[in-house]
Amino acid sequence: MISRYFKKKIHNLRISKTCSVKDAIEKQVNPNQIITVYGWIRSLRKMKNVTFALINDGTTGKNMQAVLKPDQGKGLSTGCSVKLTGLYRTTQGGSKEKQEYELHVNDLQICGYSDPSSYPLQKKHHDLEYLREKAHLRLRTESMSRLLRLRSFLISIISSFFSNKDYIQTHPPILTSSDCEGSGKIFKVESSNESDNFFKKNTYLTVSTQLHLEALSHSLSKVWSLSPTFRAEKSRTSKHLAEFYMLEAEISFINDIEDLMSIVEQMIHDLVENLKNSSIGNEMITENYKTNKRDQINLENRWNFFLKEHWTRITYAEAINALKNSSVHFKFPPKYGHDLQTEHEKWLTEKYTHSPLFIINYPKELKPFYMRLNNDSLKYEDHNTVSCFDLLIPQIGELAGGSLREERIDILKQSISTRKTHLSNLSWYIDLRRWGTAKHGGFGLGFDRFIAYLAGIKNIKDVMAFPRWHQHCNF
């Protein structure tokens, strides 16, 4: 015969509410209720009369403390997945600061064991290179799971930002027969059955969706995309990947590079403001404080840096002059007409300016064929600049770049032929200027770099779930 107490317990278990750790911790379910949660064990503390387990299901960075009877703790170890049912109630004992509530487990089921002797994620500290080799498992670390939530959050904020301003989100093609940058560092695509000659012509992975976005902007006025892009660069630096996400926007009927820069400034402002006021932002600040004390990366300072009013704008010529007058001894002496080196960017962003820095009007020889020649440039041979900007920030260097696009068909054709870019594949692009062209411009922002900077991650390979770079395409 079932006792009255036991009957009641069964009844309670039956009406238990299944919820996420996030729901429980953010009190979307009432405490003092029977709940069921699923998750993975982050850590275990076995004592004589009780076992404490911290449970995480990835919905939040916070863990739920589960209180188990000693025999329930048998066979459990870090990494196990479990289903727990019990009373969710105020934490008893002294640890109230850390855990306001805890789960008193009535029923425990192990969904998946984890053999502690073989599990590659041990409690000990793993270096980042080791974790990259275990990319499929490092997703389960607290820091990677936080980065994944951050990425998701930023995508949704960016979507709202553009949607509120009537930009249309588009899906420009990944496969293309037009090479946007003309750098040659591109990936070629063909059917794995090579005899097929699948596309009849050479086909590549896109390095930027810009050219196609321009076509789209000539129909929809304002468009954007968040799209994978590819570079076959042999670089092994901490800032480069072979596959990465670019946030790009293109706007018709824009007359001035200033309008473009203010959109970028506004967008980043909005993003960072939202991040600061979000629970993921809060989580990042808390965790960063705990773990990164010695590294001296102060996330809040980084974020506030973006919130400064009136970011600095200088011309390329002014930048060169400032570098020349800086009395710093550079390995590569700054020289008009030459690219800015990392050491130059470093000085400009860390010593010269106290906000993100827009450098505008580069000499046309340093920039791709599609950028709009400044009107001055048509008159004075020595001021051959294009209407563009690079946005520089400390540590990262170039975060975003944009330009007005050359809408004047003759100047565009000349610019293409001067660069010996293969014109035949661009005839459709030139067409855009042939009928109903408009002054227009756009920008691209390295989304993964931006995440790395916001999160204080030094190597871009550590913000992507499955990073791909030279000699590395595992999984």
Place this chain on the structure above:
Amino acid sequence: MISRYFKKKIHNLRISKTCSVKDAIEKQVNPNQIITVYGWIRSLRKMKNVTFALINDGTTGKNMQAVLKPDQGKGLSTGCSVKLTGLYRTTQGGSKEKQEYELHVNDLQICGYSDPSSYPLQKKHHDLEYLREKAHLRLRTESMSRLLRLRSFLISIISSFFSNKDYIQTHPPILTSSDCEGSGKIFKVESSNESDNFFKKNTYLTVSTQLHLEALSHSLSKVWSLSPTFRAEKSRTSKHLAEFYMLEAEISFINDIEDLMSIVEQMIHDLVENLKNSSIGNEMITENYKTNKRDQINLENRWNFFLKEHWTRITYAEAINALKNSSVHFKFPPKYGHDLQTEHEKWLTEKYTHSPLFIINYPKELKPFYMRLNNDSLKYEDHNTVSCFDLLIPQIGELAGGSLREERIDILKQSISTRKTHLSNLSWYIDLRRWGTAKHGGFGLGFDRFIAYLAGIKNIKDVMAFPRWHQHCNF
């Protein structure tokens, strides 16, 4: 000397508000105000004393009627881009039904001419194949611009749907060394400088983000992606592309295929409900009624079809029986253990059921290695089925498919070896079952197919801005 009237006019022009056609039509700006709009001329009607121009800027399907003096109309033609400033006021004369307000233009500037004798988008009807050859210009047609707004709208609704349910949006890799379906119809990627051997191993474009989503779901519980996927299929049907977008989701701690189906049902319900109540939805219904009367595609019926409660679920075995008992003469007689043919799907969705149709529990031989063997299957050799579903709808056939994933490591390994799938590249995937596995499942939905169905577009090549298919990768 400037007259007082003229002074006032100049003053007004100076304080004119620049706005989009959408803002003006939806009265985000006050009528009886001087405004500036940019856009392209959709059509021109030149009369003796006045010229009417319909202006579109892609922000809405509706056009703004601009009223020009005859001399302002000189040099204008369809496709021109213009900047117009004038008084936005109640339409005068009889056309009140069509245009509540119109723009009385004071100042007109042509941003880009369009030579009517060469412009490839003439007023006459162009067939769809011709337009596909002009993909960079067909974006400017009303129907393509509407589809692009629809796509953007659906992306934002899907994002909200998942975000409200605490799913994390992820960016699984496009480049991969693991072939998910094992079909062999895949694209190979290498550096355009082939001597590089860039990744040291064979690298492909992903055919589905599923395997990587599974890894992500074992950290974050619930994940989704809207990602480009690729198939090197030589198919030239109206339903296939070489590059297309897949909406995929993966959920840990799911025990039953029924749970998965109800998520798909709920998601599509939510999407269609939102579409019905949106301005783009309204625009589509209105336009479809105008243009497609003869084609008999009734969009509202299509949408309402998805809003039916309790979509039908039958097993594969029941489907085969129903087909056998249908007394229809099929070209391919239905037979247990064989794939359903298009004619079978057509009968099932158009004659047998009156809602979207889930067919579950296919024989394992018909499905990929990762699907979960039904528990029955372990006992009875003759019921070797897997826990999966295909979602069928009329005209399209398979819209979505999903399954529980085999989480039991031994059964998974056996399933892989039976299919002679190359196991070495999947060792990371098997690892997911080695430590802390969980019952899980997910689904994929062909996003472009879905758009085509919702919009009543017959060929999937006409819903993508720049479609890629066998022998076609222009632009």
